[in-house]
Amino acid sequence: MLIGTLLIISWLFLLIRYPKKALPISLVAVVGLAMVGLSVLWQDNRELAQLARMGLHFKYEAEQCPADKPLQVSMKNGNSVPMVELQWRLAAFAPGDTVNLVQDDYDAPRYRGPGQLQPGASWSDCLPLPPLRPGYRAQTLEWRAERVQGRFAN
Incomplete structure (x- = not known):
């Protein structure tokens, strides 16, 4: 100073x-x-x-995913360049509500994409649930990505 x-x-x-x-x-x-x-x-x-053109969609799929990873993520690269890295945090909302129901702890999981994803390519995987506030069931919530960070090839 x-x-x-x-x-x-x-x-x-x-x-x-x-x-x-x-x-x-x-x-x-x-x-x-x-x-x-x-x-x-x-x-x-x-x-x-570029991050806005990344299609990230989350759905609770207990029947199609393993029991320890019931949240299905599907991603589509809508850019004209390959995605090199993508990471995000999950947020959960009750329908029609704006309060994030995920407990925001320091040890909350950070989720990562598949690594490199070519333009127009899609990727899908099952993820573990983040810790939720007591009294809410994961299958009734709407899931969204927050704090999305990524790198793209030039």
């Missing part, structure tokens, strides 16, 4: 004392910072759009 304050005070002193030399350098620095900021925003928006 102190170093940043000293840098700003020094920059202001140089700008006031030597405006003909400091102003062009300051403008170049501002343009450079703006370009870096715009590239970061562009990459974040591109990643969010």
